[in-house]
Structure formats: structure tokens, C-alpha cells
Amino acid sequence: MIRARIQLALIHMAVAMTLVPINSTLNRVMIKELALSATLVSILASLPYIFSPIQVWIGSYSDRHPLWGWRRTPYIALGLLLCAGGVMLAPQAVYHLADWGWWGYVLSFGVFAAWGMGFNVASVSYLSLASELSGEKGRSRTVSVMWFVMITGIILTAATLSRLLREYSPQQLQIAFEWVALTALALGLLGLVGLEPRQAARSDGPAPSRTGWNSLLRGVLRSPQARHFFFYLIVLLAAILGQDVLLEPFGGEAFGLSVSATTRITSIWGGTFLIALLAAGFFERRLGKLRLAKISAWVAAAGFALIVGSGLIHQSGVFYAGVVILGFGTGLSTVANLSLMFDMTTHQVGLFIGAWGVADALARGVGTLMSGVVRDVVSAVLGQALSGYLVVFSLQGLMLLVSWWMLGRVDVQLFREQTELSIGERAALVNEAS
Numbered sequence: 246m247i248r249a250r251i252q253l254a255l256i257h258m259a260v261a262m263t264l265v266p267i268n269s270t271l272n273r274v275m276i277k278e279l280a281l282s283a284t285l286v287s288i289l290a291s292l293p294y295i296f297s298p299i300q301v302w303i304g305s306y307s308d309r310h311p312l313w314g315w316r317r318t319p320y321i322a323l324g325l326l327l328c329a330g331g332v333m334l335a336p337q338a339v340y341h342l343a344d345w346g347w348w349g350y351v352l353s354f355g356v357f358a359a360w361g362m363g364f365n366v367a368s369v370s371y372l373s374l375a376s377e378l379s380g381e382k383g384r385s386r387t388v389s390v391m392w393f394v395m396i397t398g399i400i401l402t403a404a405t406l407s408r409l410l411r412e413y414s415p416q417q418l419q420i421a422f423e424w425v426a427l428t429a430l431a432l433g434l435l436g437l438v439g440l441e442p443r444q445a446a447r448s449d450g451p452a453p454s455r456t457g458w459n460s461l462l463r464g465v466l467r468s469p470q471a472r473h474f475f476f477y478l479i480v481l482l483a484a485i486l487g488q489d490v491l492l493e494p495f496g497g498e499a500f501g502l503s504v505s506a507t508t509r510i511t512s513i514w515g516g517t518f519l520i521a522l523l524a525a526g527f528f529e530r531r532l533g534k535l536r537l538a539k540i541s542a543w544v545a546a547a548g549f550a551l552i553v554g555s556g557l558i559h560q561s562g563v564f565y566a567g568v569v570i571l572g573f574g575t576g577l578s579t580v581a582n583l584s585l586m587f588d589m590t591t592h593q594v595g596l597f598i599g600a601w602g603v604a605d606a607l608a609r610g611v612g613t614l615m616s617g618v619v620r621d622v623v624s625a626v627l628g629q630a631l632s633g634y635l636v637v638f639s640l641q642g643l644m645l646l647v648s649w650w651m652l653g654r655v656d657v658q659l660f661r662e663q664t665e666l667s668i669g670e671r672a673a674l675v676n677e678a679s
Contacts, residue, residue, distance in 0.1 A: 255436030258398035287617025292361035294610035327363025403511035484644035487612025521576025538581035545574030549642035
């Protein structure tokens with residue numbers, strides 16, 4: 246199982262590697278160097294989350310339609326190819342936006358859509374395979390290994406991109422993106438070799454059905470506590486992850502940082518995030534998961550406050566300090582809220598885990614779109630680009646404080662009482678969610 250975990254982690258890392266050039270470096274180039282609308286950039290960057298409902302259909306389809314004796318491997322390979330292809334073509338697409346008019350927008354949307362589709366196809370397929378290979382007892386360890394390797398891969402990818410882009414030019418950007426795409430594809434395919442037993446794809450009976458998004462939401466929203474936790478996750482994650490599309494362009498706008506320097510921001514953020522993940526277990530044992538979740542919201546809000554302050558006083562050192570604290574708060578929040586999520590997942594495991602996945606996708610999409618739209622509107626109204634960034638980061642810090650207030654109303658024991666069902670109701674929901 247150790248070899249399987251390492252291979253699964255390689256696939257997870259490969260898909261995550263393609264996020265770095267698309268969601269970090271290219272965002273900066275599009276907004277700062279090409280002066281494109283942040284709203285347009287946020288729409289393109291949010292396509293994986295807009296397309297995320299298709300994961301239910303993709304997962305269900307692959308359950309029932311194995312190819313050449315494998316249920317997951319061909320779909321993972323297809324997703325990897327789409328991700329890598331999207332990364333390789335993305336620079337060419339955005340550089341032709343101005344030259345080709347509407348055709349440039351169509352091309353860019355198509356490239357980003359291919360990458361977003363690949364992200365979803367690969368993700369649902371390798372997560373399904375990880376669940377099948379690990380079994381119930383081994384899932385937590387498998388997830389831990391996959392998460393650790395993924396964050397490490399993101400850090401190394403950002404650091405390598407920063408070195409490749411010390412002398413920025415469109416040609417050098419294309420070379421750097423091709424390097425990331427080919428490396429990610431090679432690592433992903435290496436992880437796939439011999440991972441899924443061919444006979445595992447054969448089934449004597451029909452594959453289990455998957456719960457659609459509408460069914461997930463109906464099942465969760467019937468419980469007041471589950472409903473409250475669902476919206477708490479959306480507010481929290483939209484605030485803490487919505488900055489992704491603007492942090493690097495802000496570094497270039499406020500401090501004149503080069504493309505290489507702003508790309509390095511992802512490494513700094515990822516490094517402190519990883520340290521927080523390793524330290525979170527220590528804090529959780531002493532503080533408790535609920536208290537740690539509340540503290541992490543304040544830590545991340547402090548990071549946003551420093552980032553906003555850095556723009557007001559034009560001090561890049563304060564900006565980097567804010568990035569470090571934001572990364573640390575995000576790591577603590579991830580561990581604490583994952584623990585809370587599992588506490589808020591009772592008998593109906595498939596139902597609630599799926600619902601929390603819905604909340605995550607909605608939050609990422611809403612947060613990304615909100616960042617781009619608010620930045621453009623405020624910048625247009627005030628006539629200063631920097632003001633738009635500062636308002637967005639201030640708003641996200643305020644949302645974290647709102648999530649802290651919402652968390653105070655979460656009661657795990659009350660949730661369990663509200664989701665206690667009759668035997669008949671329980672059997673019906675388990676059948677629906679399995």
C-alpha cells in the first residue's frame with residue numbers, strides 16, 4: 246500500500262502543479278503586464294469550480310463504463326492530458342486576446358475550459374481510486390500523504406517558475422509553462438503505471454449510484470445545524486481562498502515586483518501553509534478543534550490586515566509578512582475545519598462529505614469571481630487600481646470575522662441530534678448517498 250500511496254500522491258501533485266502557472270503566474274501577467282480586466286481573469290480562473298458539478302456525472306459514468314478493463318486509469322490519463330495541454334496553450338491564447346478580437350476570447354475560454362475540465366475529470370477519478378485502494382481504515386493516511394506531497398509539489402513548482410522567469414518575456418513564459426506541463430504529465434503518468442489492478446474494474450453487479458448535487462443539498466439543508474455549517478464553509482473558504490487570483494498582481498502593482506518575484510509568493514505561502522499543517526495537530530490537542538478554527542480565522546484576518554497595510558504604506562516587507570501569516574492561518578484553518586467537517590459527518594457519510602465538497606467548490610468559484618469583479622468596479626470608480634486590491638483584501642478579512650461569528654453558532658452535539666433519523670429514513674438516505 247505504501248507504493249500505491251506514493252503513486253496516488255504523484256498524480257495528485259501532478260494535477261496541482263498545473264494550478265500554479267494558471268492560477269498564479271498567468272493571473273499576474275494578464276492583469277499587470279497585459280492590463281486585462283480582473284473580472285475576465287477571475288472568470289477564466291474559476292472555470293474548474295464552475296465545472297465541478299460534472300464530477301458527479303464523470304464519477305458515475307466511470308463507475309459504469311470501464312475502458313480496456315480499467316475503471317479509473319483512462320479517465321485520470323485523459324484529465325492529465327487536458328490539464329497539461331491547457332497549461333501549454335494558455336500563454337499563446339492570452340497573448341492573442343487583443344490581436345484576434347472575439348476569436349481570441351473564444352480561444353482563451355476554450356483553453357481554460359479544457360484545463361478546468363481536465364482538473365475535474367482527473368480529480369474525481371484519482372480520488373475515487375484512492376478511496377477504493379485504501380479502504381476505510383487507510384483513507385486518512387492516504388489523504389495525508391497525498392496532501393503533503395501536493396503542497397510540496399506546489400512549492401517546488403512555484404520556486405522553479407520563479408527561476409525560469411528571472412528574465413521575463415513572452416517566449417520565456419511559454420518555455421516555463423511547457424516545462425511545468427511536461428513535468429506534471431510525466432509525474433502523473435508515472436504514478437498511473439501499475440496502480441489500478443485491471444481485474445478491479447470488473448464487477449459482477451451494477452456500480453453504485455452517486456448522489457447528484459440537488460440531492461446532496463436537499464439532504465443537508467433539512468438540518469438547521471448542517472445548513473449553518475454549510476454556509477459557514479462557503480463564507481470562510483470564499484474569504485481565505487478568493488485572494489489567489491489577485492495576490493501576485495497586487496505585488497506587481499503595489500511594489501513593482503517582477504514576474505519572478507511575485508511567482509515566488511506562492512512558494513512562501515505554501516511553505517508557511519505546510520508548517521501550519523505539521524503544527525496543527527499539536528495545537529488541536531491542546532486547544533480543541535473548534536477553538537483552533539476560531540483562532541485560525543483571526544490569524545488569517547491579521548494576514549489580510551498586514552497586506553492591506555503594506556499597500557497603504559508601500560512597504561514590501563510588511564506585504565511578505567502578511568503573506569506568511571495568511572499562509573499559516575490558512576494551514577491551521579484547513580486542519581481545524583477538516584476535523585470539524587468529519588465531526589459534522591454522521592451516519593450519512595456519502596451525503597455529508599459530498600455536501601461539504603459542494604460548499605468548497607461554490608466557495609472557490611464565488612471567492613474568485615468576487616475578487617475580480619470588486620477589484621475592477623472599485624478601481625474604475627476611484628480611478629486607482631491599487632484601491633481595488635485593498636478593498637478586496639479588506640472585504641476578505643471582514644468575511645473571515647463573519648465566519649468566526651458564524652462558527653460560534655455551530656454545535657456538533659446539536660447537529661447529531663438533528664440528524665438522528667428513523668431506521669427507514671436512514672436506510673433510504675444511505676442507499677441514495679452510497
